[in-house]
Amino acid sequence: MTDERVPIELRVEALEQLLVERGLIDSAVMDKYIAMYETDVGPLNGAQVVAKAWTDPDYKERLLSDGTAAVAELGFKGPQGEHIVVLENTPAVHNVVVCTLCSCYPWPLLGLPPSWYKDPAYRARMVREPRAVLAEMGLRLPDDVEVRVWDSSSEVRYFVLPSRPAGTEGLSEEQLVPLVTRDAMVGVAQVTP
Amino acid sequence: MSKATGIHDMGGTEGWGAAPVPRPDEPVFAERWQARAFALAVLSIRLSGTNLDAFRHAMNRLDRRDYLDDGYYGRWLHGAENLLLDSSIIAQGTVEARAANMSGGSAEELGPPEPNKPDYAPAAAGSLREVSSAPRFAVGSAVRARAFDPPGHTRLPRYVMGHTGEVVIVQPAQVLPDTNAHFQGENPQWVYTVRFGSAELFGSDAEPFALHVDLYEDYLEEAP
Numbered sequence: 001m002t003d004e005r006v007p008i009e010l011r012v013e014a015l016e017q018l019l020v021e022r023g024l025i026d027s028a029v030m031d032k033y034i035a036m037y038e039t040d041v042g043p044l045n046g047a048q049v050v051a052k053a054w055t056d057p058d059y060k061e062r063l064l065s066d067g068t069a070a071v072a073e074l075g076f077k078g079p080q081g082e083h084i085v086v087l088e089n090t091p092a093v094h095n096v097v098v099c100t101l102c103s104c105y106p107w108p109l110l111g112l113p114p115s116w117y118k119d120p121a122y123r124a125r126m127v128r129e130p131r132a133v134l135a136e137m138g139l140r141l142p143d144d145v146e147v148r149v150w151d152s153s154s155e156v157r158y159f160v161l162p163s164r165p166a167g168t169e170g171l172s173e174e175q176l177v178p179l180v181t182r183d184a185m186v187g188v189a190q191v192t193p
Numbered sequence: 194m195s196k197a198t199g200i201h202d203m204g205g206t207e208g209w210g211a212a213p214v215p216r217p218d219e220p221v222f223a224e225r226w227q228a229r230a231f232a233l234a235v236l237s238i239r240l241s242g243t244n245l246d247a248f249r250h251a252m253n254r255l256d257r258r259d260y261l262d263d264g265y266y267g268r269w270l271h272g273a274e275n276l277l278l279d280s281s282i283i284a285q286g287t288v289e290a291r292a293a294n295m296s297g298g299s300a301e302e303l304g305p306p307e308p309n310k311p312d313y314a315p316a317a318a319g320s321l322r323e324v325s326s327a328p329r330f331a332v333g334s335a336v337r338a339r340a341f342d343p344p345g346h347t348r349l350p351r352y353v354m355g356h357t358g359e360v361v362i363v364q365p366a367q368v369l370p371d372t373n374a375h376f377q378g379e380n381p382q383w384v385y386t387v388r389f390g391s392a393e394l395f396g397s398d399a400e401p402f403a404l405h406v407d408l409y410e411d412y413l414e415e416a417p
Contacts, residue, residue, distance in 0.1 A: 005258075005262075006288070006289055006292040006293075008226060008230075008263040008267050008270065009224070009226040010292045010295060010296065011270060011288060011292055012226045012229045012230045012233065012270055013226070013229070013292075013295065014288050014289075014291040014292040014295055015233060015270070015273075015274065015277075015283075015288050015291075016229055016233055017291060017295070018283060018287060018288065018291055019233070019236075019240070019283075022305060024240055024282070025233070025236050025240065029232075029236070030229065030232035030233065030236065031232075033231075033232045033235065033236075034222070034228040034229075034231065034232050037221055037231075038221045038222065038228070042221070082319050082320060082321055083321060083364065083365055085362070085364075100202070100203050100204030100205075100350050100352070101201055101202060101203075101204070101249075101253075101348060101350060102201060102249055102252070103265060111221065112221055112231070113265075114215060114216075114219050115213065115219060115223070115264075115265075116212065116213040116214070116215050118264070118265040119209075119212065119213050120203055120209045120261070121209035121210050121211060121212045121213065122212050122213070123203040123204070124203040124204060124205065124206045124207070124209050125209065125212060126212075127204045127205055127352060127394075127404055128204075128205045128352075128391075128394075128395055128399070128400075129399075129400050130400065130402050131400050131402070132400065133212045136211050136212045136214070137212050137213075137214055137215060138214060138215075146402075146403070147400075147401075147402035147403070148402065148403045148405060149402055149403070149404050149405065150386075150405045150406075151204065151350065151404065151405065151406040151407070152407070153348045153349075153350060153406050153407045153408070154348065154364065154367055154384045154407035154408075154409065155319075155320040155321070155367050156364050156384070156386070156407050181217065183215050183217075188215065189215070
């Protein structure tokens, strides 16, 4: 192997050109696929699930017992969402999700993973020193909170149901949605009012 | 069967520095090439007649630079190229030659080879399967993760190998990545979420926490 590496931007363009030229792929299909994850499928889906669970006890029960079916009720399914398990955060238990072997992530609920989730430091250290990693990311947990880390090594996809923050009792489902962040649904943050 | 280099198996490894601080306004794709690489990789799995497990293995056998230097979508692109080379959709060196020619060079480009896709067809869509056998372990079973040097692909992380934990969830049966990645059969089997204590994995000085990992039935044995 030589050190004359092809810059990645050029490499991507060269491969696309070769495959398009031979009629093996269609750039328009690529555009459509990219647009889907840039505009349609993202953390807003997960936020809707969380807000509904916070305001509808029956839905929350269904969500915790069969996550896949409960999120499908809201229309969320697709690649990387074959079997969804929902983990409830409470004042006593904090769940956080990682994929040490690649970067498996519940695409139908959260879209494509953010850069920090794919970072080697996150992948390597979340399973070894989660409190230290969470503190570096801005979340300091009291010592008496039980920390549970979930490594997504099969096709099961984990999704965190964050605690509903105090002071939001008067808010409607629609008003709660914008409070719910992607980071809270992976477990590296909490929702604040 | 090509062996994984192991760079991907990051759980518990050291030397990576601080965790990044999340940015709320991060775009889905920071650069356009990342979006193109994403779509190219997804389409290449179908084009090469392979599957998701083969794609993961195609990334796991990248060398350190191809895996790390251009980040997540860099490894997706290199992984996709591996699948296309394996199935002879493109010939070795073609991408480099085209890249050189796009920058004003005059490299000779090999024509397309005869495709040589694997003899592979999934039994059903996705990875979940019905199996007739009963689960070998139940919630509460004490189990040990086997310790082995995988000949090819595996989803058994090294940091749990040889360690003892407890089954907390019996998950639906799934296609076994170890054989499916190499088109040696789906070998569907039960998957167990196993909880390990941090002291069991990393010693008594470790932070106290519970680690959960999904392990295929073949990865487990009864705890001694």
